[in-house]
Amino acid sequence: MKKILLVALLGAALSGCASKGTSDKDAQITQDWSVEKLYAEAQDELNSNNYTRAVKLYELLESRFPQGRYAQQAQLDTAYAYYKDEEREKALAAVERFQKLHPQHPNMDYALYLKGLILFNEDQSFLNKLASQDWSDRDPKANREAYQAFAELVRRYAQSKYVEDATKRMTKLVDALAGNEMAVARYYAKRGAYLAAANRAQNIVTGFQNTRYVEEALAVMELSYRKMERPQLADDTRRILEKNFPQSPYLTRSWKDNDAPWWRYWK
Numbered sequence: 048m049k050k051i052l053l054v055a056l057l058g059a060a061l062s063g064c065a066s067k068g069t070s071d072k073d074a075q076i077t078q079d080w081s082v083e084k085l086y087a088e089a090q091d092e093l094n095s096n097n098y099t100r101a102v103k104l105y106e107l108l109e110s111r112f113p114q115g116r117y118a119q120q121a122q123l124d125t126a127y128a129y130y131k132d133e134e135r136e137k138a139l140a141a142v143e144r145f146q147k148l149h150p151q152h153p154n155m156d157y158a159l160y161l162k163g164l165i166l167f168n169e170d171q172s173f174l175n176k177l178a179s180q181d182w183s184d185r186d187p188k189a190n191r192e193a194y195q196a197f198a199e200l201v202r203r204y205a206q207s208k209y210v211e212d213a214t215k216r217m218t219k220l221v222d223a224l225a226g227n228e229m230a231v232a233r234y235y236a237k238r239g240a241y242l243a244a245a246n247r248a249q250n251i252v253t254g255f256q257n258t259r260y261v262e263e264a265l266a267v268m269e270l271s272y273r274k275m276e277r278p279q280l281a282d283d284t285r286r287i288l289e290k291n292f293p294q295s296p297y298l299t300r301s302w303k304d305n306d307a308p309w310w311r312y313w314k
Contacts, residue, residue: 053101072225073100073103074107074108075103079105079108082111082112082115082117083117085104085107085108085111085112086117086120086121087110088104089101089104089105089108089121089124090124092104093124093127093128093131093184096131098128098129098131098132100130101124101127101128102125102128104123105122105128106121106125108121109122110166114263117295119148119152120140120154121146122144122145122148122163123142123145123154123157123158124150125141125159126138126139126141126142126158127161128143128166129141129167130161130164134170135165136160138161138165139162139165139166141163142158142161142165143162144157145160145161145242145305146159153181155203156180156200156203156204156207156209156301157207157209158235159196159199159200159203159204159209160196160197160200160207160209160212160213162196163193163196163197163200163213163216166189166192166193167193167195167220168189169207169214176230179192186225187223187224188231189219190220190223190224190227191224192218193216193220193298194217194221194224196222197213197214197216197217200213200219201213201214201217209244217235220259221255221257222259222260223249224255224257224259225254225258225260226258226260226262228250228251228255228260229247229248229251229260229263229264230245231247232244232247232248232264232267233252235247236267236270236271236302236309239274241270241271241272241275242271244267244271245268245271245272245275247265248264248265248267248271249268251264252264252265252268252287261291262288262291262295262297263302265287265291265297266279266288266295266301266302267281267295267302268284269281269284269285269288269297269301269302270301270302273301285298
């Protein structure tokens, strides 16, 4: 056991030395560089997808030239480099640091957009696209935070070039939040917790009217009210379902706990 621990510690030490050596080498190579050259080199590394070295160069730049537009831009570019390198926590910390240090910066619209992208955190991998990621399964807290970042961008910088894409992503996030509510409503309905199921479904009907989940939410509400022996509420809910979804399959049969959401199989 002690031998294994010693090997692990030796490996960590060697790794640390290698990292320090690389950093020291960068510091030596760039010691006489101007801020313009250092920033240009960092940008080249970023554009070449060498994110780790780009971050090191940005950090060197900021330590040597802490004032001015290059240092500020380096902070923002560091957040982007971490984002591209899938270092979500570091990217978020970097962009929030930028926000705190430069609340009136002219590129704050981009900072908010980048923050939203980091929180949005869409999996772009081939396998994920093939599987048609179900956004209702995502963490609702992250969805809300991403929505808030995009919403702040739209509210504060309505003319920004990033608003159009942010708005599209907000629509997807609203759908995801409604989907999460629907998943919880299904969970309660399947287990016979009909009051909780009705309340969750009601949240969708009142708060997410323009999403694809409203039809099923009404069906869950009707079923729940009938199970609770609240016929008036059940009948009222059915009339709303009939008016808004006259072709709904839930008008010919009630919601069942083995219903599968159609969009999971829809391409």
